[in-house]
Amino acid sequence: MSEHTQTVADERIKNEPFMTRMMKKPELGAIAGVILVTLFFLITADPVMFSLSGVMNFMTPAAQLGILAIGAAMLMIGGEFDLSIGSMVAFAGLFFGVCIVTWGLPLIFAIPLTFAFAAGVGATNGMIVIRSGLPSFIVTLAFLFILRGLSLVGLKAATGGSTQLRGVRDATENDFLAPFFAGDAFGGLFLWLAENGWVDTFKNGNPKVPGVPVEIIWFIVLALIATYILLRTPAGNWIFAAGGDTNAASNSGVPVNRVKITLFMVTACCAALVAIITVMDAGSTDSRRGFQKEFEAIIAAVIGGCLLTGGYGSAIGAFFGSIIFGMVVIGLTYTDFDQDWFQVFLGGMLLIAVLFNNAIRKRVTGER
Amino acid sequence: MLDATQNNAPIIQMNNIEKHFGNIIALAGVSFDVRPGECHCLLGDNGAGKSTFIKTMSGVHQPTKGEILFEGQPMNFATPRDAMEAGIATVFQDLAMIPLMSVTRNFFMGREPTKGSGLLKRFDVDHANQVTMEQMRQMGINLRGPDQAVGTLSGGERQTVAIARAVYFGAKVLILDEPTSALGVRQTSNVLATIDKVRAQGIGVVFISHNVRHALAVGDRFTVLNRGKTLGTAKRGEITPEQLQDLMAGGQEMAQLEGSLGGTV
Numbered sequence: 001m002s003e004h005t006q007t008v009a010d011e012r013i014k015n016e017p018f019m020t021r022m023m024k025k026p027e028l029g030a031i032a033g034v035i036l037v038t039l040f041f042l043i044t045a046d047p048v049m050f051s052l053s054g055v056m057n058f059m060t061p062a063a064q065l066g067i068l069a070i071g072a073a074m075l076m077i078g079g080e081f082d083l084s085i086g087s088m089v090a091f092a093g094l095f096f097g098v099c100i101v102t103w104g105l106p107l108i109f110a111i112p113l114t115f116a117f118a119a120g121v122g123a124t125n126g127m128i129v130i131r132s133g134l135p136s137f138i139v140t141l142a143f144l145f146i147l148r149g150l151s152l153v154g155l156k157a158a159t160g161g162s163t164q165l166r167g168v169r170d171a172t173e174n175d176f177l178a179p180f181f182a183g184d185a186f187g188g189l190f191l192w193l194a195e196n197g198w199v200d201t202f203k204n205g206n207p208k209v210p211g212v213p214v215e216i217i218w219f220i221v222l223a224l225i226a227t228y229i230l231l232r233t234p235a236g237n238w239i240f241a242a243g244g245d246t247n248a249a250s251n252s253g254v255p256v257n258r259v260k261i262t263l264f265m266v267t268a269c270c271a272a273l274v275a276i277i278t279v280m281d282a283g284s285t286d287s288r289r290g291f292q293k294e295f296e297a298i299i300a301a302v303i304g305g306c307l308l309t310g311g312y313g314s315a316i317g318a319f320f321g322s323i324i325f326g327m328v329v330i331g332l333t334y335t336d337f338d339q340d341w342f343q344v345f346l347g348g349m350l351l352i353a354v355l356f357n358n359a360i361r362k363r364v365t366g367e368r
Numbered sequence: 369m370l371d372a373t374q375n376n377a378p379i380i381q382m383n384n385i386e387k388h389f390g391n392i393i394a395l396a397g398v399s400f401d402v403r404p405g406e407c408h409c410l411l412g413d414n415g416a417g418k419s420t421f422i423k424t425m426s427g428v429h430q431p432t433k434g435e436i437l438f439e440g441q442p443m444n445f446a447t448p449r450d451a452m453e454a455g456i457a458t459v460f461q462d463l464a465m466i467p468l469m470s471v472t473r474n475f476f477m478g479r480e481p482t483k484g485s486g487l488l489k490r491f492d493v494d495h496a497n498q499v500t501m502e503q504m505r506q507m508g509i510n511l512r513g514p515d516q517a518v519g520t521l522s523g524g525e526r527q528t529v530a531i532a533r534a535v536y537f538g539a540k541v542l543i544l545d546e547p548t549s550a551l552g553v554r555q556t557s558n559v560l561a562t563i564d565k566v567r568a569q570g571i572g573v574v575f576i577s578h579n580v581r582h583a584l585a586v587g588d589r590f591t592v593l594n595r596g597k598t599l600g601t602a603k604r605g606e607i608t609p610e611q612l613q614d615l616m617a618g619g620q621e622m623a624q625l626e627g628s629l630g631g632t633v
């Protein structure tokens with residue numbers, strides 16, 4: 001009987017044309033975008049852009065944004081926004097810097113404390129949104145300013161008047177956890193590749209690209225985990241349901257409030273991860289860290305197929321959306337175009353993505 | 369069937385339930401019970417408070433006053449999930465379905481089957497797809513595939529998915545809020561047949577309708593709500609369709625109307 005059910009289902013799925021099936025994938029637009037942008041730069045940019053070092057060059061900012069965008073995408077699918085993630089990067093960066101420099105904590109304490117701190121702020125955001133019933137847009141807009149302001153005030157307090165807290169590098173250099181959050185991964189592999197002449201090397205035989213920047217590894221791992229959670233776990237179903245229709249989800253037994261508050265915490269923790277990575281990379285933290293990243297992350301999520309109304313989207317889409325972002329920001333420096341075209345490009349991409357997503361949504365829901 | 373309703377203890381018993389929304393009194397003391405293997409119809413005009421009443425039964429609303437006994441024990445459902453876990457399945461009037469999600473994801477929303485354990489505990493998509501296709505076929509609906517979005521289904525088909533879902537999970541009590549009002553003749557008789565089948569399995573059914581004919585077709589007992597109050601409960605055979613119709617409309621007005629329309633209502 002069950003065999004029969006399966007075959008009936010399969011027959012009918014095959015009747016659906018390949019294109020129609022692909023059109024239903026939220027990440028389709030972002031994948032098409034990556035192809036288009038790649039073609040564009042293949043034609044206009046210096047070929048160095050697509051050498052190994054060029055790829056690492058644009059993947060690094062893509063990854064730093066992408067970690068935020070994956071969190072933002074999950075939250076958007078769950079039906080909420082967080083405009084405070086950019087400020088959260090600065091705030092978590094400050095907290096992390098104080099842990100390391102002022103309190104002299106090793107990473108094994110500083111990192112979990114920073115995540116716990118960020119999760120606490122995220123939960124506060126979520127709790128206010130849930131309790132008040134206000135749109136998360138307005139609540140987190142308030143936190144955009146509150147957290148940015150607190151970062152400034154806190155930095156001055158911690159440094160005695162400066163807006164930059166230095167000394168993170170010296171304090172973490174020899175920490176056994178540092179390689180997971182700073183520098184390059186797979187150094188050995190790249191050395192080995194260089195020895196065999198498979199990658200470009202300097203005159204002394206060292207590879208030109210010493211390894212994969214850790215943020216790229218985090219970015220890929222997080223995209224995979226988020227996709228797995230969304231598509232293959234009950235929690236993923238709850239996220240789609242909570243974003244699709246809060247009432248219907250709640251009446252069907254989905255713990256909507258718990259789902260949403262958890263998502264706010266996850267998003268804040270993504271911001272904390274970016275803070276930890278970038279602060280360790282720079283060796284210091286400052287109050288402008290993460291400036292306007294909330295908008296870029298939301299744009300990457302939307303390019304990745306997330307609907308502003310919630311209930312639809314994908315983490316893989318946000319992954320590709322962020323790569324588009326990195327390619328455009330860095331790619332323009334390899335071309336003869338004025339770099340300030342970046343913003344025009346970005347706005348254009350966003351507009352196209354929104355129009356495209358809207359059309360897709362109508363197709364999926366059969367709305368006309 | 370009448371014997372069954374007399375001998376069995378109620379699965380759920382609602383005593384003098386009141387529900388206020390601010391200064392609106394939606395329910396002003398309603399008593400109601402459901403026994404195993406019976407279909408208890410809740411009738412009433414629009415705005416009578418039927419939906420509000422069953423929402424207090426399924427954990428969506430908490431009663432302002434009154435007592436709920438579940439299998440004889442005082443019970444307070446804080447969330448719909450609590451009520452579900454106790455064995456109450458509800459088809460809400462708005463269906464509680466999400467158009468952007470697939471039929472399977474809607475079917476198992478909040479009650480996803482899992483396989484594996486620990487970190488690898490995951491949504492068993494294959495099993496869920498299989499059950500959904502199977503259940504939908506039994507209800508006479510052939511889906512294009514289990515991943516078809518609910519938004520692409522017709523109103524009647526959505527209703528059927530919601531009912532199939534509740535029947536599949538409905539352990540002890542099945543509540544249907546106006547399941548037939550959006551349906552055609554054929555689908556209606558399908559739903560009525562489903563109610564009959566479920567009742568035969570010993571499940572208590574609460575069937576809300578404002579259509580007297582639909583109610584009389586399957587009901588064992590009939591309770592009429594009017595402006596947040598019960599006008600009384602009657603057993604099958606104790607009441608005529610005309611009397612029920614009159615009660616629902618609050619008595620006299622209907623009789624007058626009927627006179628002026630020549631008995632066509």
Ligand SMILES: Nc1ncnc2c1ncn2[C@@H]1O[C@H](COP(=O)(O)OP(=O)(O)O)[C@@H](O)[C@H]1O
Nearest residue numbers: 389392394412413414415416417418419420421
């Ligand atoms: N959440 C609510 N807030 C305020 N009033 C409500 C709410 N839900 C229902 N009501 C009111 O309660 C009354 C009964 O509504 P309802 O139970 O939906 O009636 P029925 O299902 O019998 O048509 C209506 O007057 C309605 O306006």
Ligand SMILES: [Mg+2]
Nearest residue numbers: 418419420461
């Ligand atoms: Mg109603």
